[in-house]
Amino acid sequence: MKTIIARESIRKLGFFRPFLRKFIERRGYRIYRPNPYAVFDFESFLMRYLEVHKSLNYLQIGANDGVMNDPMFRFVKRNSKKISGWLLEPIPEVFKNLVSHYSAFKNIQCFNFAIHNTNATMSLYRVKPELESKLPEFSKGIASFDLNHFKKTGLVPDNSYMESILVKCITLSDFLSENKIDSVDLMVIDTEGYDYKILLSLLDTNLRPRIIRFEHGVRNQIMEKSEFLEICRLLNLNGYQVVAESYDATAYILDPSDLIF
Numbered sequence: 001m002k003t004i005i006a007r008e009s010i011r012k013l014g015f016f017r018p019f020l021r022k023f024i025e026r027r028g029y030r031i032y033r034p035n036p037y038a039v040f041d042f043e044s045f046l047m048r049y050l051e052v053h054k055s056l057n058y059l060q061i062g063a064n065d066g067v068m069n070d071p072m073f074r075f076v077k078r079n080s081k082k083i084s085g086w087l088l089e090p091i092p093e094v095f096k097n098l099v100s101h102y103s104a105f106k107n108i109q110c111f112n113f114a115i116h117n118t119n120a121t122m123s124l125y126r127v128k129p130e131l132e133s134k135l136p137e138f139s140k141g142i143a144s145f146d147l148n149h150f151k152k153t154g155l156v157p158d159n160s161y162m163e164s165i166l167v168k169c170i171t172l173s174d175f176l177s178e179n180k181i182d183s184v185d186l187m188v189i190d191t192e193g194y195d196y197k198i199l200l201s202l203l204d205t206n207l208r209p210r211i212i213r214f215e216h217g218v219r220n221q222i223m224e225k226s227e228f229l230e231i232c233r234l235l236n237l238n239g240y241q242v243v244a245e246s247y248d249a250t251a252y253i254l255d256p257s258d259l260i261f
Contacts, residue, residue: 040243042213042250043075049185049211055082058186059209061115061198063087064141065097071213072188073101080105086179090114090124090167091143109179115191115198116145116169123164125149131161144192152193152220172201182207189214196227203234212240212251219246 050056056079060072066087067073076083084107089095095112102108116122126143127135127150139155147164150156176182187202187209189195195214202212212235216223223231228249232242240251 040245040250042071042248045250045252046075046186046211050079050082053185055084056185057083057183058085058188059181059184060085060087060188062190062192063089063098063110064190065089065094066101067097068141069138076102076105076108080107083107085109086111086181088113088115088175090169091126091165093129094140111175112168113175114145114167114169115172115175115201116194117171117197117201118169119171119174120169121166122169124167125162125164127156127161128163135161141190142192144194146193149193149222152217152222154220172198173205176205176207184209186211186213188212191215193217193222196223196231199231200234203238208238208253210253214249214251215247216244216249217247 046056058072064070066089072085076085083105086109087098087102088111089098090113092112095110099110102110114122114124122145124143124145125147127139132140135155139153142150142153142155144150147159147162150159150162156162170178184207189198189212191198192215195216199212199214202209216228216231218225218228228244232244232249235242235251239253241254242249242251
């Protein structure tokens with residue numbers, strides 16, 4: 001499906017917009033409204049990849065409920081016949097919401113695990129459910145193996161808002177082996193401070209996703225600057241280019257045939 005960038009004249013059509021959208025989509029196009037403040041538009045990047053390769057599979061670690069602040073849900077919803085994926089979320093009640101949100105997409109599999117460097121259960125620190133209503137909605141997404149992670153986000157007043165729960169864990173290599181995953185187009189990581197270690201473990205496997213999206217959060221020390229620079233160095237050595245935004249980064253292996261840029 002080709003892309004039409006939505007300009008102000010289209011957005012002002014009001015009542016007629018749904019009819020115009022259907023008319024355009026029946027002819028193999030879609031209307032896309034880019035973020036005017038984004039230096040790098042991740043969804044546009046994925047759309048171009050999909051246009052070239054015709055299909056995409058992805059592994060998402062730290063999928064949350066699949067919707068809140070999620071970089072994939074809208075993209076998957078619009079291109080569901082061409083996309084398959086494996087999504088991991090460790091918190092049981094959040095996992096149930098993830099399963100519900102993706103229930104219509106038969107090529108998406110959800111797993112109630114965290115990726116950790118040991119096959120075990122681990123303490124995960126999260127906002128107490130009964131106190132979530134007192135905080136911004138996205139505070140639900142700051143669960144972390146790091147007890148002090150909430151201090152870095154600036155969202156939570158003090159540790160009385162936090163609790164620990166035990167979650168099931170699996171190593172990345174074991175998850176890949178058990179699910180017979182030997183090729184991935186895209187890997188999305190958002191684990192509130194554990195991205196660095198997951199990226200290191202990824203580079204110890206034979207898996208080389210064409211695209212990797214991860215959270216660095218250097219400005220809040222989610223990932224230390226030295227860790228981010230080290231990951232960029234290692235990704236470069238493995239053939240990746242890295243585009244860094246203020247909080248996230250996208251690494252990609254560019255084949256000339258992709259014509260992404």
